[in-house]
Amino acid sequence: MKNKYSxxxxxxxxxxxxxxxxxxxxxxEPKKEYDAVIVGGGGHGLATAYYLAKKHNLTNIAVxxxxxxxxxxxxxxxxxxxxxxxxxxxxxxxDHALKIWEGLSQELNYNVMFSQRGVMNLAHNLQDVRDxxxxxxxxxxxxxxxxxxxxxEVKKFCPIINTSQxxxxxxxxxxxxxxxxxxxxxxxxxxxxxxxxxxxxxxxQNCEVKGIKRSGDTxxxxxxxxxxxxxxxxxxxxxxxxxxxxxxxxxKLPLESKPLQALVSEPVKPIIDTVVMSNAVHAYVSxxxxxxxxxxxxxxxxxxxxxxxxxxxxxETLKAILELYPIFSRMKMLRQWGGIVDICPDASPIISKTxxxxxxxxxxxxxxxxxxTPGSGDLFAHTIANDEPHKLNAAFNINRFVSGDLVDEHGAxxxxx
Amino acid sequence: MFLINCPYCGERDQSEFVSGGEAxxxxxxxxxxxxxxQWAEYLFMRKNIKGIQFERWNxxxxxxxxxxxxxxxxxxxxxKIYKMGEQPPKL
Numbered sequence: 001m002k003n004k005y006s007x008x009x010x011x012x013x014x015x016x017x018x019x020x021x022x023x024x025x026x027x028x029e030p031k032k033e034y035d036a037v038i039v040g041g042g043g044h045g046l047a048t049a050y051y052l053a054k055k056h057n058l059t060n061i062a063v064x065x066x067x068x069x070x071x072x073x074x075x076x077x078x079x080x081x082x083x084x085x086x087x088x089x090x091x092x093x094x095d096h097a098l099k100i101w102e103g104l105s106q107e108l109n110y111n112v113m114f115s116q117r118g119v120m121n122l123a124h125n126l127q128d129v130r131d132x133x134x135x136x137x138x139x140x141x142x143x144x145x146x147x148x149x150x151x152x153e154v155k156k157f158c159p160i161i162n163t164s165q166x167x168x169x170x171x172x173x174x175x176x177x178x179x180x181x182x183x184x185x186x187x188x189x190x191x192x193x194x195x196x197x198x199x200x201x202x203x204x205q206n207c208e209v210k211g212i213k214r215s216g217d218t219x220x221x222x223x224x225x226x227x228x229x230x231x232x233x234x235x236x237x238x239x240x241x242x243x244x245x246x247x248x249x250x251x252k253l254p255l256e257s258k259p260l261q262a263l264v265s266e267p268v269k270p271i272i273d274t275v276v277m278s279n280a281v282h283a284y285v286s287x288x289x290x291x292x293x294x295x296x297x298x299x300x301x302x303x304x305x306x307x308x309x310x311x312x313x314x315x316e317t318l319k320a321i322l323e324l325y326p327i328f329s330r331m332k333m334l335r336q337w338g339g340i341v342d343i344c345p346d347a348s349p350i351i352s353k354t355x356x357x358x359x360x361x362x363x364x365x366x367x368x369x370x371x372x373t374p375g376s377g378d379l380f381a382h383t384i385a386n387d388e389p390h391k392l393n394a395a396f397n398i399n400r401f402v403s404g405d406l407v408d409e410h411g412a413x414x415x416x417x
Numbered sequence: 418m419f420l421i422n423c424p425y426c427g428e429r430d431q432s433e434f435v436s437g438g439e440a441x442x443x444x445x446x447x448x449x450x451x452x453x454x455q456w457a458e459y460l461f462m463r464k465n466i467k468g469i470q471f472e473r474w475n476x477x478x479x480x481x482x483x484x485x486x487x488x489x490x491x492x493x494x495x496x497k498i499y500k501m502g503e504q505p506p507k508l
Contacts, residue, residue: 243465254461256438257490302436305467305491310418312432345461402457 002198005109024190025197030204030226034062036233036384037222039209039245041065042074043185044362044369045237046192046203047377048384053199055378056385062202064224066241069205070189073239073369076307076339078262078296080275080286081371082119082180084139084146089395089407090348091142096392097375098179104374110191112183113289117274119180120149120157122324124169124280132175139177149174158276160327167323169281182275182286188373212249212359219249219358235360235384240305240340242363249356253363254401255342258299259309260367261317263336267291271327281320292334295321299341299367309338341366346400348407351380351393360384361398419493424500425480437473439463440485441505467491471505 003009003022013021036052038045041063052058063069081101083094105112123129132148139146154174155163163171193203204226211223212234221230236245240257267290277284284296297317300309314336322329344350344364349372351362362380365372379393389397400406422428445451445459464470470490475483487497487506497506 241467243463244467247464247466252458252462252464254457254463255465256463257465257467300436302431302488303438303465303470303472303490304493306493308418310432312418312430342465401461402453404453 002194005111024194025203028202028204030062030064030202030207030224030229033230034060034202035231036061036235037229037231038063038235038237039222040072040237040239041069041189041193041203041205042072042237042239043070043188043192043373044074044239044365044376044380045235046070046189046196047373048235048237048362048380049201049203049377050192050196050199051378051381052385053196053201056381058385059200062204062229063196064207064209064222064229065203065205066208067206069193069203070186073339073341074185074189074373076262076337077185077370078284078286078294079182079185079370080119080180080277080284080296081114081183082177083144083371084119084121084135084175084177084180085409086135086138087407087409088142090409091139091144092392093349093375093379093396094372095142095144096378097372100374100378101183102179104188104191108191108195110187110194112187112191114181114183116179116181117286118157118176118178119275119277120154120174120176122154122161122174122276122278122280123172124278125172128280129172132173136175145177145179147176149176158272158274160272160325161276162324162326169320169323171324180275184289185370192377209245209248212245214249214356217356219356231358233358233360233384235362235380237362237380239363239365239369240342242342242361246361249354249359251354251356251359253350253361253398254345255364256303257305257340257342258302259304259306259338260299260341261297261309261313261336261338263295263297263314263333264288265293265295265328266332266334268293268331276324278320278324281324283317283320283324285321285325293328293331295333299343305340307338307340341369343367346406346408347410349376349396350398351376351383351396352389352398353383353387354398419495421474421486421495422498423476423479423482424484424498425482426476429476429479433476433478435475435477437475437483440471440473469496469508473501
C-alpha cells in the first residue's frame, strides 16, 4: 500500500530531509505471461493500464516501454487541454477527457497541476471568423462552454496581444473556452504510473517490442528485448511508432509520422495568464509555472522519425508570435525540441479493435493527444476489456477509412498543422 | 533540416521543397471496379516506414518539378534521387 501524499506527509518528510519518500513505482522484470500487455508507457498507455486495473479488474497486466515512461510525446507537448472540437463525435471524446481532468489530481492523489486558465483561439480573416463562430455554436449545442469574443474583448482578456488593425494578420475576434487550460505533463505520466503500480500493474521500462507473435488471426504474445511475453491481448499506444508496431503484425495503418516542434523561452515574471492559439498564422503560446513561455510550432511536411524538425518551421512561428506580441521581441528562447506525431488523414484518432483478434490500437492522435490522455486511457481500457468500443469511441474505429465515415477535424480543430 | 539535390536545379534547402508523401502508389486503372477496401488501401493506408522510404518531392519554390527520393526517415539521410516514372532503386 502506498503512502498517501498530503500536506502532512510533506511536513513529515521535511524532517528527514526528504530522503525517505517511498518509491513511486516498482521496477519489475517481466513475468512469462500477462492477461494483457500495453505497448507504450506514455500518458495514454499508463492511463489505459490504470483504468484496466481500476474499472475492469484486470491487474495481471504490464506496460512495456522502449525508453523511460513519459519520455516520448507525453514529455514533449505544450500541455494544452481543451475540448472545443466541431463534430459531435470529437466533442464527446474530448469533453469526456476534460471532465476526468477536472477531478484527476484528487483521483490519483497526485498533483497534475491542472489549471483551467482558458484557451482563446484567434480569428485573423473573414473565413476564420465564420469558422470559429460556427464552431462556437456547435460546441454550445454539445454542452461545451464556448463564447465568441470581439476584438476589444480579446484585448481585455489578454492585454499583451497586438490588436492593431494595421498588422498583416489583424485580430478580428476569437473564441474562448474557460474550462480549458494546461496541466503538468510529466506529473500525468507519473501519477498514472504510481496509481497503476499500486494496483499491481507491472511497468517495464527499457523494454522494446521487437515482434508480435500470432497464430492465424489471433495474437499469442510479444517478442521484446527482455524476452518473450505471452498474452492474449495487446494494446498498442505507441504514438509516432504505431506504424512500426503495426508492421510487425502485418497491418497497415492510415498514418504518417511527422516531427512537431515546440520551444520554451527564458523564464520571466507572469505576463500571460491564459493560452492563446492562432490557427491562421500558426502560433500558440502559454506560460509555464516556472515562467517560461511555452510555444508550439507546426509539423514538417515530410515523414521523419528523428524527433527534430526544420528550422524554417520555428522561424515562421516566431515571426507570427512577434507580430502578435511585440512585447516578446527581446526575449531569448532557451530550448527547442521535436516529437514524432502520428497523423490520420482526418486528423482524428483511432481507438479500435483490428482485424487481428486480441490486437488493439490507440493511435493517430497527431498534434493534439495530450489533452485527451485520461479519456483516451479510459475508453481504450473499455475497448480492450470488453472487446467492444465504448459508445464515445465507436466513431473512432479503424474501419471508418473503408466506410468513408471520417471525423474530419482538419480545419475544424482549433489549430491546423 | 537537410539539403535536397533537385535533379533539375541542384542542391537546395529542404524548405524550398514540399513532400508529396509515399511514392509508387499506382492510381487505379479501373476506378469503378474497386471495392471499399481497395479504395481505403489506395487513398489512406501508408507504409510510414522507419528506415528507407521512397517518396515524392516537389521543388515548389524552384522549378516546380516532381521527382522521387529514397530517404532514411530515421536520420533524414537521402540515399538516392531519381526521376518520376523510374523504378525505385535497390538499396
